[in-house]
Amino acid sequence: MTTMGDILHRFAASSAGAVVLALTAGLLLMSALAPSLPAALSAFAQGAVGTPYAIGASVNRAAVLALVGLGFILAFRANLTNIGGEGQMAMGGLIATAVALRTDAGTLPLGLGIVLPALAGGLAGGLWAALAGWLKVKRGTNEVISTLLLSFVAWWLVYWSVHSDALLRQPRTSSTSLPESEDIPSSAILGMLSAPMHQGVLAVLALAVVVYIVMAHTVWGMRLQAIGLNAAAARRSGLSIGGLTIGVMLASGALGGLAGAFMIQGEQYNLKAGFTSGYGFDGLVVGLLARGSAPAVLLFALLFGFLRSGGIGMEIAAGVPSAVVLTMQGLVILAVAAAEFLRLRQARRPA
Amino acid sequence: MNDALLIVLAASAIRLAAPLMLAALGELVSEKAGLLNLSLEGMMLAGAFGGALGCYLTGSPVLGLVTALLFSAAVAALQGVFSILLRANQIVSGIGLNIAVLGLTTIASRTIFGRNAGFTIPGFGKVVIPGLADLPVMGPALFMQSGFVYAAPVVALLIATLLYRTTAGLALRAAGNEPRAVDKSGASVIGVRWLAVMVTGLAAGLGGAVYSLADIHTFTENMTSGAGYLALAAVIFGRWRVGGTVVACLVFGVASSLQFQLPALGVDFLPAALLIMLPYLLALLAVSGLVGPQSPPRALTVPFDR
Numbered sequence: 001m002t003t004m005g006d007i008l009h010r011f012a013a014s015s016a017g018a019v020v021l022a023l024t025a026g027l028l029l030m031s032a033l034a035p036s037l038p039a040a041l042s043a044f045a046q047g048a049v050g051t052p053y054a055i056g057a058s059v060n061r062a063a064v065l066a067l068v069g070l071g072f073i074l075a076f077r078a079n080l081t082n083i084g085g086e087g088q089m090a091m092g093g094l095i096a097t098a099v100a101l102r103t104d105a106g107t108l109p110l111g112l113g114i115v116l117p118a119l120a121g122g123l124a125g126g127l128w129a130a131l132a133g134w135l136k137v138k139r140g141t142n143e144v145i146s147t148l149l150l151s152f153v154a155w156w157l158v159y160w161s162v163h164s165d166a167l168l169r170q171p172r173t174s175s176t177s178l179p180e181s182e183d184i185p186s187s188a189i190l191g192m193l194s195a196p197m198h199q200g201v202l203a204v205l206a207l208a209v210v211v212y213i214v215m216a217h218t219v220w221g222m223r224l225q226a227i228g229l230n231a232a233a234a235r236r237s238g239l240s241i242g243g244l245t246i247g248v249m250l251a252s253g254a255l256g257g258l259a260g261a262f263m264i265q266g267e268q269y270n271l272k273a274g275f276t277s278g279y280g281f282d283g284l285v286v287g288l289l290a291r292g293s294a295p296a297v298l299l300f301a302l303l304f305g306f307l308r309s310g311g312i313g314m315e316i317a318a319g320v321p322s323a324v325v326l327t328m329q330g331l332v333i334l335a336v337a338a339a340e341f342l343r344l345r346q347a348r349r350p351a
Numbered sequence: 352m353n354d355a356l357l358i359v360l361a362a363s364a365i366r367l368a369a370p371l372m373l374a375a376l377g378e379l380v381s382e383k384a385g386l387l388n389l390s391l392e393g394m395m396l397a398g399a400f401g402g403a404l405g406c407y408l409t410g411s412p413v414l415g416l417v418t419a420l421l422f423s424a425a426v427a428a429l430q431g432v433f434s435i436l437l438r439a440n441q442i443v444s445g446i447g448l449n450i451a452v453l454g455l456t457t458i459a460s461r462t463i464f465g466r467n468a469g470f471t472i473p474g475f476g477k478v479v480i481p482g483l484a485d486l487p488v489m490g491p492a493l494f495m496q497s498g499f500v501y502a503a504p505v506v507a508l509l510i511a512t513l514l515y516r517t518t519a520g521l522a523l524r525a526a527g528n529e530p531r532a533v534d535k536s537g538a539s540v541i542g543v544r545w546l547a548v549m550v551t552g553l554a555a556g557l558g559g560a561v562y563s564l565a566d567i568h569t570f571t572e573n574m575t576s577g578a579g580y581l582a583l584a585a586v587i588f589g590r591w592r593v594g595g596t597v598v599a600c601l602v603f604g605v606a607s608s609l610q611f612q613l614p615a616l617g618v619d620f621l622p623a624a625l626l627i628m629l630p631y632l633l634a635l636l637a638v639s640g641l642v643g644p645q646s647p648p649r650a651l652t653v654p655f656d657r
Contacts, residue, residue: 139640140640142652148389163624288443323453325454331447333446333451341437
């Protein structure tokens with residue numbers, strides 16, 4: 001017999017339930033803080049979906065989160081936890097900027113001026129993550145620790161690049177020249193679908209399909225799943241665990257690197273220290289919530305993209321700190337972590 | 352390099368190392384027991400905020416310190432609920448706690464202290480040890496510091512004693528390597544893990560309070576700005592030993608202090624960013640086993656379920 005408790009358990013054990021619980025808590029927090037809740041909510045809605053511009057900006061944010069999330073679920077299929085999206089994005093943005101500013105890519109035909117920096121960025125993010133994969137294979141280093149540490153290193157590499165005149169810092173024309181790179185040439189900037197929404201969004205949709213197909217319908221995807229489910233058995237059956245581990249980290253990081261490149265080429269147009277501003281961690285959350293499903297990554301990325309935009313709108317228009325949204329995200333993660341426990345307990349209970 | 356500059360450098364290196372050392376030694380206890388707390392950052396931030404809040408409300412730095420410990424212990428207890436009770440993914444729940452603590456302390460700080468921080472609280476001053484502070488060079492660097500700096504070696508001794516000279520410590524270390532064996536022996540894996548995470552919470556709170564109660568007497572949003580992650584790196588670089596962790600924190604302290612002092616030394620070929628990333632690079636080398644064999648507790652991050 002299904003009791004009310006069972007229903008509640010099942011509800012809370014799903015990602016959607018976790019999100020709803022966390023959002024409710026956020027709403028309560030908001031109502032305690034806002035002078036007027038309706039005003040805060042309307043400012044939130046205005047910031048998220050109020051104007052075509054707001055929608056475009058939110059979708060761009062979602063595209064970045066989706067790429068990192070797709071990278072996360074891909075590696076997670078092989079039971080690898082890549083929490084270094086932030087660093088892979090940083091490397092992607094850094095190298096994309098360097099290629100756009102310091103090579104002649106912009107003079108090439110066929111849109112190569114846009115494609116080459118993006119690919120270089122993807123490759124950079126991929127190699128950054130592959131380093132963690134290599135350490136795992138060769139030295140048994142836990143990838144959680146190495147991807148996290150590599151993120152900090154990448155963060156400071158970007159900082160260094162935009163502070164050093166020998167690297168990417170813009171020429172000091174006046175005392176107010178900030179430690180940032182120059183703007184990338186217009187030949188490297190992504191085209192607009194409907195400003196500010198850029199064409200990278202289409203690439204993200206295509207990549208979501210690719211990731212879905214790779215995971216569900218290819219031999220490589222099956223092999224990833226095999227080592228994810230039982231590495232020892234996969235090894236006995238002759239799979240190259242080392243090659244697959246490094247390969248999937250490369251692919252996972254490349255998606256993060258591409259996200260960083262898109263942030264530069266689609267929205268920011270120049271490199272600043274800390275330009276990734278937490279998107280790598282948000283993308284990780286998106287990947288976690290999606291539980292291995294590529295379509296779900298897109299859904300949660302949209303949710304978080306609109307949440308972030310709404311939070312910013314709320315802070316500006318209604319004076320409610322956007323930290324409310326930050327808190328909500330923290331609660332979502334915790335609710336999902338707890339939901340896992342309820343799910344396991346349910347699975348164990350005899351039917 | 353002249354003496355005056357060396358004193359400044361050594362004094363700031365030690366001052367910067369102290370909060371890291373307190374938190375890292377606390378985290379070492381958890382990791383020895385098999386728990387990885389990425390929420391160390393959140394615990395420190397909660398400590399820094401609690402310290403400022405308690406002091407702000409009561410005007411007493413001592414009560415501020417008590418509040419700091421209560422706040423960080425609360426975060427540690429939550430981490431314990433996730434890691435031990437719910438057997439949740441320790442990394443995921445740690446990141447979640449960090450984000451939630453950052454959000455909540457930011458909101459609370461604006462609500463309570465007001466938008467334009469700029470407020471000051473009494474806080475702790477420097478404690479000059481008579482006699483010793485007059486020693487040449489190292490005297491002023493070592494013995495004109497806040498009480499927290501003197502507390503760090505004491506905490507190191509206490510934690511070394513706990514880990515290596517008590518039965519609880521024996522069970523605790525075993526829980527991080529062979530939890531099944533501990534369980535069979537009749538000791539409680541769950542119990543020692545709870546002990547460990549609470550010790551971590553208190554030590555991290557002490558470390559976090561350094562920022563708001565000793566370094567500067569106020570609170571700013573995201574005040575710890577990654578110190579917790581640095582402390583985590585120190586445990587790794589210290590290869591899960593008390594002495595190693597202490598040395599790692601001192602190295603990180605020197606690197607951080609050099610970054611501020613290099614211009615004064617006339618060194619401009621070494622970018623400050625390199626020094627700041629040095630701790631993470633060293634930790635990466637350590638965790639790759641490139642500076643000697645790595646020896647993380649075997650059951651680190653593995654939940655225990657009887």
